[in-house]
Amino acid sequence: MKLLLINHYAGSPKHGMEFRPFYLAREWVRAGHQALILGASYSHVRTTQPEPGMAAMSGVNYLFYDTPEYQGNGMGRVKNIWSFCRQVWKDADILAREFAPDVVIASSTYPMDVWVARRVARLAKAKLVYEVHDLWPLSPIELSGMSKWHPFAMLCQKAENDAYRDADVVVSMLPKVHQHMAAHGLDLKKLHIVPNGITLDEWSEHGEPLEPSIQAHLDAERAAGRTVVGYAGSMGEPNALDVLLDAAKLLKDSALSFVLVGGGHLRERLEARVRDEELTNVAMFPAIPKAQIPSLLKGFDIAYIGWQRTPIYRFGIAPNKLMDYLMAQRPVLHSVEAGNDPVAEAGAGLTVPPQDPRAVADGLLKLAAVPAEARAEMGRRGREFVLANHTYPVLAQRFIDAVS
Numbered sequence: 001m002k003l004l005l006i007n008h009y010a011g012s013p014k015h016g017m018e019f020r021p022f023y024l025a026r027e028w029v030r031a032g033h034q035a036l037i038l039g040a041s042y043s044h045v046r047t048t049q050p051e052p053g054m055a056a057m058s059g060v061n062y063l064f065y066d067t068p069e070y071q072g073n074g075m076g077r078v079k080n081i082w083s084f085c086r087q088v089w090k091d092a093d094i095l096a097r098e099f100a101p102d103v104v105i106a107s108s109t110y111p112m113d114v115w116v117a118r119r120v121a122r123l124a125k126a127k128l129v130y131e132v133h134d135l136w137p138l139s140p141i142e143l144s145g146m147s148k149w150h151p152f153a154m155l156c157q158k159a160e161n162d163a164y165r166d167a168d169v170v171v172s173m174l175p176k177v178h179q180h181m182a183a184h185g186l187d188l189k190k191l192h193i194v195p196n197g198i199t200l201d202e203w204s205e206h207g208e209p210l211e212p213s214i215q216a217h218l219d220a221e222r223a224a225g226r227t228v229v230g231y232a233g234s235m236g237e238p239n240a241l242d243v244l245l246d247a248a249k250l251l252k253d254s255a256l257s258f259v260l261v262g263g264g265h266l267r268e269r270l271e272a273r274v275r276d277e278e279l280t281n282v283a284m285f286p287a288i289p290k291a292q293i294p295s296l297l298k299g300f301d302i303a304y305i306g307w308q309r310t311p312i313y314r315f316g317i318a319p320n321k322l323m324d325y326l327m328a329q330r331p332v333l334h335s336v337e338a339g340n341d342p343v344a345e346a347g348a349g350l351t352v353p354p355q356d357p358r359a360v361a362d363g364l365l366k367l368a369a370v371p372a373e374a375r376a377e378m379g380r381r382g383r384e385f386v387l388a389n390h391t392y393p394v395l396a397q398r399f400i401d402a403v404s
Contacts, residue, residue, distance in 0.1 A: 001400070002034045004101035004126075006117050008084050008108035009046070010039035012057050013290055016047035019320070021107065023199050025060045027396030035060060036099055040067040040084040044077070045234075047263070047287060072265070073144075078152070081110060088116045096123035103403050106167075107131040111159035118166055129403055130167040135180060135315060136160065142312040143238065161185055169403050176316040176339035192402035196318045197390035198327050207294030214261065214285050218299035226257040227368045229333070230300030232293060233321040235264030240306030240335060245273055246357030247364065248282050256281065256364060261296060263287040297328035301375070302349075302367050306335035309354040313338035326386045329379030331370070333363050348382030 003025070010021040025035040041052045041064045052066035067083045070076030088095075095101070104126050106117035114130050121128040137156035140146040146153050164170065164186035171194050172181075182188055209215070221228050229248075235241055241260065248258045258281055260270070267284070274282045288296060297303065303325040307313060316339040325332050326342070332349035334341065335356070343349045352363040367375065 001028075001103065001404075002036075002099065002101045003028055003103045003105065003403075004036050004038070004095060004099060004120065005105045005107055006038045006088060006113050006120075007105075008040045008081065008110070008113065009043040010037045010062065011043070011046050012060070012062075014048065014057060015050055016290070017045040017320075019290070020196060022057070022060055023197075023392040024396050024399060026058055026199075027392050028400065029059045031396070031400070033400070036101075037062045038088055038095075039064050040080065041065060042067050042069045042080060044070070081112065085112055085116050088113075089119060092116070092119045092123055095120050096126075100124055101126045103127045103129055105129040105131055105171075106163065107133070109133050109136065111136050111156055111163055114159055114163040114167070118162075127168045127403055128166060129169045129171060130163040132170065132172040132174065132177065135174070135177065135312065138180070139312055142310055143308070164190075171399060171402055173318040174316040174339075175318075176314065180315060192398070194395050194398050194402065195390060196320050196323060197392050197395045198323045198386060199392045202291070203294060203327050207296075207298075208289065208291040210292050210295040210299070211285070211288050214259075214288070214296065215299070217283055217285075218259065221257040221259075222299075224257075226255050227301045228299060229256055229258050229302045229304055229364055230297070230330075231258075231260045231262070231304045232296055232324070233262050233305075235260070235262050235267045235270055237266065238308055239264075239266075240308055240354060241266065241270055242273070243306055243335065243355055243357050243360055244304055245270065245277075245279060245282065247360040248279055249277060250357060250361040251364065252279070252281055254281075254365065256368060258282040259285070259300070261285045261288060293324055294328060297324060297330055300328075300330050302333055302364060303328075303330040304333050304335070304360075304364075306360070307338065307354050309337060316340045317342075323386055323390050326379075326382030329376070329383045331367055331375045331378040332382065333360065333367055335360050335363075342385070343382075346382045346385035348378050348385065 007021045009018045011017045012022045021037050028035045050064045055062040065087045067080050070080045104117045104121040106114040137153040170190050175193050332343045334343040334351040335354050350363050352359040
């Protein structure tokens with residue numbers, strides 16, 4: 001089978017997020033299929049931008065289209081999206097003729113790429129698959145306050161409706177989307193749930209050695225008898241890190257030490273809070289290579305993941321960083337209200353309400369008071385849950401079964 005995966009933000013272990021396209025495609029190639037990923041040369045979620053043109057990594061082939069850089073979510077990002085979609089549209093006949101896909105997958109966060117994918121699929125007489133990361137335009141409407149009458153929201157809504165009507169298969173990472181998609185015209189017989197996951201080879205060893213300054217800090221905190229509460233990942237509005245800092249402020253006199261590692265548009269403001277509010281129990285470090293994540297997580301006693309309180313999460317959540325936490329056998333403090341809760345399903349930690357610093361603080365104290373062996377058992381249950389449900393060989397085959 002030949003699969004053409006269109007994902008504007010496609011990354012790799014070399015470039016950074018998004019990792020899912022690479023891991024799925026690598027498993028497809030290992031299973032004897034052919035795969036080509038189309039991405040943009042610039043994406044705000046990558047740590048390293050690729051050169052435009054063809055590239056290959058671990059047997060996975062890419063074609064990166066030359067797109068303009070941008071900052072934030074303004075017109076610069078819109079121009080970047082337009083540039084990518086326009087170029088793929090222009091190349092549709094070449095892609096259909098020269099790659100000749102059996103399956104064309106529209107998988108960018110925004111839904112407008114389904115029009116481009118539909119064009120390629122029709123020219124190639126291939127199946128059209130629409131893969132849903134987040135529900136757009138509902139996500140920017142509910143998370144950012146965008147009006148549903150905003151031209152961009154209306155464009156997204158048109159694309160979403162067209163995707164549900166025209167796709168042969170719809171794959172969703174979110175598990176509770178059935179009612180929403182049916183309300184927008186999807187025949188639910190087309191729907192398949194394929195969540196996020198992990199790749200086993202990154203967890204076969206302990207990972208690359210951790211950046212020395214972070215390792216030294218973790219060692220010092222442990223030597224001082226403190227319990228390390230860690231966060232690793234993006235630092236943006238959805239990640240509720242202000243709530244974590246509020247909880248850290250409440251726990252300034254406790255034996256808990258907070259370590260935040262990552263990048264993102266809120267990083268500088270969060271660092272300013274730590275400095276201005278003299279949160280001496282909080283240390284922040286820049287993003288590290290993905291290969292160092294296992295070594296980092298090994299140094300956490302408790303891993304934190306938080307969310308905003310917003311109705312959008314009624315459709316479910318599928319966070320990558322949570323899979324890493326569970327695979328690393330870390331007990332998790334999960335601050336969320338959502339349609340699903342992998343931490344509770346796995347019995348791998350404690351869940352508290354979102355956007356409630358006191359609840360987060362109390363939850364952390366409760367987890368810290370749990371005997372070490374009981375916390376280790378939470379971690380083991382988390383790893384077993386991931387191995388059974390969220391490894392990329394399992395997920396890639398589930399995807400192939402859905403589109404076959």
